[in-house]
Amino acid sequence: MSERYEELQDESSALSTPPAGDEVEVHVDEGHEQDRLGDGVPTLPAELPVLPLRNTVLFPHLLSPLLVNTPRSQQLIDEVLLRPDRLLVCTAVRHEVEHTPVAEDVYRVGTVLRVVKMLKFPDDSYRLLVQGVTRVALEEFTSEEPFLRARIRPLEEKTGDLEGVEVQALTRNVVQGFTQLVEATDRQNREVQVLAANLDDPSRLADLVAANLDLDLAGKQAVLEELDVVARLKLVQAQLSKEQQEHAIETEIKEKVQTEMGRTQRDYMLRQQLDAIRQELGEGEDDEQEVAELRERLEAAGLPEEAHKQAMRELERLEQIPPAAAEHGVVRTYLEWLADLPWQTLSEDRLDVNEARRILDEDHYGLEKVKDRIVEYIAVLSLKRDMKGPILCFVGPPGTGKTSLGRSIARALGRKFERISLGGVRDEAEIRGHRRTYVGALPGRIIQSLRKAGTRNPVFLLDEVDKVGTDFRGDPASALLEVLDPEQNADFSDHYLEVPFDLSRVLFVATANQMDSVPAALRDRMEVIELPGYTLEEKVEIARRFLVPRQVERNGIANVDFELPDETIAALIEGYTREAGVRNLEREIGAVCRKTARRVAEGEAVGKVHVRPEDLEELLGPARFEPELAERTGQPGVAVGLAWTPAGGDILFIESTRMSGKGQLKLTGQLGDVMRESAEAARSWLRTHAEDFSIEAEDFDRSDIHIHVPSGAVPKDGPLAGVAMVTSLASLLTGRPAAGRVAMTGEITLRGKILPVGGIKEKVLAARRAGIERVVLPAANRQDVEEIPAHLLEGLDVKYVGTIDEALQLTLEAPKSASA
Numbered sequence: 001m002s003e004r005y006e007e008l009q010d011e012s013s014a015l016s017t018p019p020a021g022d023e024v025e026v027h028v029d030e031g032h033e034q035d036r037l038g039d040g041v042p043t044l045p046a047e048l049p050v051l052p053l054r055n056t057v058l059f060p061h062l063l064s065p066l067l068v069n070t071p072r073s074q075q076l077i078d079e080v081l082l083r084p085d086r087l088l089v090c091t092a093v094r095h096e097v098e099h100t101p102v103a104e105d106v107y108r109v110g111t112v113l114r115v116v117k118m119l120k121f122p123d124d125s126y127r128l129l130v131q132g133v134t135r136v137a138l139e140e141f142t143s144e145e146p147f148l149r150a151r152i153r154p155l156e157e158k159t160g161d162l163e164g165v166e167v168q169a170l171t172r173n174v175v176q177g178f179t180q181l182v183e184a185t186d187r188q189n190r191e192v193q194v195l196a197a198n199l200d201d202p203s204r205l206a207d208l209v210a211a212n213l214d215l216d217l218a219g220k221q222a223v224l225e226e227l228d229v230v231a232r233l234k235l236v237q238a239q240l241s242k243e244q245q246e247h248a249i250e251t252e253i254k255e256k257v258q259t260e261m262g263r264t265q266r267d268y269m270l271r272q273q274l275d276a277i278r279q280e281l282g283e284g285e286d287d288e289q290e291v292a293e294l295r296e297r298l299e300a301a302g303l304p305e306e307a308h309k310q311a312m313r314e315l316e317r318l319e320q321i322p323p324a325a326a327e328h329g330v331v332r333t334y335l336e337w338l339a340d341l342p343w344q345t346l347s348e349d350r351l352d353v354n355e356a357r358r359i360l361d362e363d364h365y366g367l368e369k370v371k372d373r374i375v376e377y378i379a380v381l382s383l384k385r386d387m388k389g390p391i392l393c394f395v396g397p398p399g400t401g402k403t404s405l406g407r408s409i410a411r412a413l414g415r416k417f418e419r420i421s422l423g424g425v426r427d428e429a430e431i432r433g434h435r436r437t438y439v440g441a442l443p444g445r446i447i448q449s450l451r452k453a454g455t456r457n458p459v460f461l462l463d464e465v466d467k468v469g470t471d472f473r474g475d476p477a478s479a480l481l482e483v484l485d486p487e488q489n490a491d492f493s494d495h496y497l498e499v500p501f502d503l504s505r506v507l508f509v510a511t512a513n514q515m516d517s518v519p520a521a522l523r524d525r526m527e528v529i530e531l532p533g534y535t536l537e538e539k540v541e542i543a544r545r546f547l548v549p550r551q552v553e554r555n556g557i558a559n560v561d562f563e564l565p566d567e568t569i570a571a572l573i574e575g576y577t578r579e580a581g582v583r584n585l586e587r588e589i590g591a592v593c594r595k596t597a598r599r600v601a602e603g604e605a606v607g608k609v610h611v612r613p614e615d616l617e618e619l620l621g622p623a624r625f626e627p628e629l630a631e632r633t634g635q636p637g638v639a640v641g642l643a644w645t646p647a648g649g650d651i652l653f654i655e656s657t658r659m660s661g662k663g664q665l666k667l668t669g670q671l672g673d674v675m676r677e678s679a680e681a682a683r684s685w686l687r688t689h690a691e692d693f694s695i696e697a698e699d700f701d702r703s704d705i706h707i708h709v710p711s712g713a714v715p716k717d718g719p720l721a722g723v724a725m726v727t728s729l730a731s732l733l734t735g736r737p738a739a740g741r742v743a744m745t746g747e748i749t750l751r752g753k754i755l756p757v758g759g760i761k762e763k764v765l766a767a768r769r770a771g772i773e774r775v776v777l778p779a780a781n782r783q784d785v786e787e788i789p790a791h792l793l794e795g796l797d798v799k800y801v802g803t804i805d806e807a808l809q810l811t812l813e814a815p816k817s818a819s820a
């Protein structure tokens with residue numbers, strides 16, 4: 001019998017219920033099993049003993065082991081065993097308590113359980129196996145001593161339509177998810193899984209799965225208390241997904257380590273086979289020759305003293321290790337790295353400033369200030385011949401030419417170019433390498449790029465420094481700092497290489513979308529050069545000179561008489577792109593070229609292909625963006641706001657219309673909650689100041705107002721549109737159009753104050769790009785504007801306001817009467 005108990009114990013602990021209870025009573029008795037109880041579901045008595053459980057929730061229908069070792073609880077069990085139905089209620093202790101839990105400490109929803117089996121153990125504990133019967137509410141505690149007792153009420157489940165498609169799908173989903181999780185984690189007994197797969201009762205299924213998930217006490221209790229079966233399944237499903245995700249991440253990390261091991265092992269196998277083949281071919285003597293060759297290469301590489309010593313030491317070691325040993329391959333690879341690095345190789349710099357300028361102009365249109373700065377840099381270089389200056393960092397939205405400028409600098413200097421993309425680098429080892437003791441170790445990206453460059457004075461573009469992350473594998477930013485520090489980088493140490501490499505002749509250039517997320521220490525090392533984005537005219541030039549010829553070439557229509565006139569390019573920019581840079585523009589031009597290539601190939605187009613603006617719709621589909629400004633504004637109710645977007649800021653049209661109704665406010669255009677509140681505030685303010693604007697109070701009550709913020713897949717949230725909202729509404733209600741070519745941003749309060757907002761620089765530049773002539777900004781944002789280089793503000797009138805009153809004087813056209 002006691003063997004049988006073990007078996008059950010095993011199975012039930014798979015049901016993962018940690019033992020409850022925590023104290024001990026002396027009760028020496030041999031392991032003695034009580035009789036099993038009969039099956040049938042009992043009718044519930046009105047009152048039952050209540051056993052509070054610490055740290056666990058027991059569910060109906062499931063078998064759970066229970067350890068009882070406080071005298072109080074054992075007394076309770078003794079009494080339960082005297083009952084013919086052997087029922088009790090278990091309920092979880094809701095918070096940690098030092099004392100014996102009393103009525104106030106336990107949840108009011110618990111589970112009725114039947115004692116199926118009980119063993120008294122020599123250590124005086126009771127070990128029970130209990131079977132869940134049903135959920136109950138604990139209505140009222142009828143006694144506290146010698147243990148808790150309560151009046152109970154069975155809880156009816158809300159089952160609804162369990163055959164419904166939703167429930168079916170949910171059930172299948174949970175069964176599948178759970179099965180996968182169990183299989184993947186080995187964490188739970190397979191029997192549980194079989195059980196789950198066979199369960200066709202969604203309620204039981206939810207309980208079973210909940211009992212086996214990593215839910216905390218409150219989470220489990222929530223599942224217990226959820227009487228709606230569908231809702232309960234959903235709770236369980238959510239937790240399941242969470243655990244599946246967690247598990248997937250764990251696996252990914254494990255697999256990463258394993259593939260690295262796998263690769264090294266594969267190399268090793270291949271080398272062994274290679275050796276065997278060599279033996280077969282009578283080339284067994286090659287080992288010596290191989291070492292000799294390596295030695296020669298190492299000597300030729302001109303290693304500095306320390307590295308040379310290390311290389312010779314390792315070379316000796318290589319001779320000692322039998323070629324078949326895995327270590328042999330590891331040492332050889334290491335020596336090859338040492339031999340391949342450009343320890344001495346320098347390329348000759350072209351320090352001709354005029355030539356540099358010519359090359360920069362050849363590669364990029366415009367960007368005069370940027371090019372000036374680069375040329376200056378080169379001039380200093382030609383005088384000083386060292387790299388101790390700050391690192392140039394190009395900052396701007398995507399597609400403004402940051403990466404390609406880096407390449408161009410290398411070309412201007414006649415240096416090799418390597419781009420080191422830092423986007424998503426989280427591991428310090430990616431910069432600095434893994435130690436050789438680590439299986440499958442490699443040098444970091446700096447050393448790898450040096451080998452690729454083949455010179456020790458290349459231009460390294462640290463692309464997207466703002467995307468470097470940090471996680472448990474160390475801080476890549478601090479490794480970068482060391483790379484960039486002229487005091488330290490002459491002795492840059494890569495973990496794999498072990499010996500220092502001199503990086504002082506490398507010219508580092510960096511790029512970022514924004515400086516905010518660049519770690520401060522790195523930021524301090526950099527001189528920021530802004531590439532804020534292009535105007536329409538500049539884009540047309542760039543397209544005509546660079547993008548169109550390149551796409552024509554790429555799409556194989558170089559021999560077609562193809563023309564994309566400026567007006568078509570302009571239409572393409574206005575209708576199909578919305579960006580500070582030219583990345584999408586290049587893509588769209590590519591699409592036009594591709595379509596043309598196809599038409600030529602199909603014989604549809606012959607002779608001259610001249611794409612007119614009106615042809616774009618046929619080639620690319622209807623325009624994605626509406627024509628800006630001029631056509632949109634001018635009528636009452638439309639104001640131009642400014643938004644910050646990761647692509648570099650954008651203008652935003654706020655349109656209000658009015659229809660007769662009951663004074664309701666309707667908002668459309670994927671507006672976030674904060675934006676909604678802004679709209680409400682704008683309306684309230686106007687309502688209180690209706691008189692000042694000669695708006696009839698009735699206009700508010702008898703009409704519904706509809707505010708729409710059209711276009712742009714930009715999720716619109718944030719309080720930034722407050723001023724634009726109030727302008728739009730005031731314009732609508734007074735019939736005074738918003739002032740032309742004026743854009744605005746700022747948060748408003750109900751009292752009519754204007755509060756500062758973020759992203760001022762991006763917004764102001766976006767405004768200028770869109771042809772705005774005046775921006776109205778919160779007074780408190782003055783500082784932000786002062787930090788923008790003056791040339792970026794050329795032709796833009798910046799006004800500051802502190803109140804809605806002041807703002808409206810600038811954002812609305814003067815009233816008719818005043819202008820008449």
Ligand SMILES: Nc1ncnc2c1ncn2[C@@H]1O[C@H](COP(=O)(O)OP(=O)(O)O)[C@@H](O)[C@H]1O
Nearest residue numbers: 363364365398399400401402403404542546582
């Ligand atoms: N001023 C410019 N003149 C010529 N081409 C440009 C200019 N600015 C950007 N481009 C081109 O636009 C494309 C995108 O530039 P890229 O350097 O990748 O941008 P970023 O690195 O800033 O995202 C490249 O093909 C680049 O040559």
Ligand SMILES: [Mg+2]
Nearest residue numbers: 402403463511
């Ligand atoms: Mg780039």
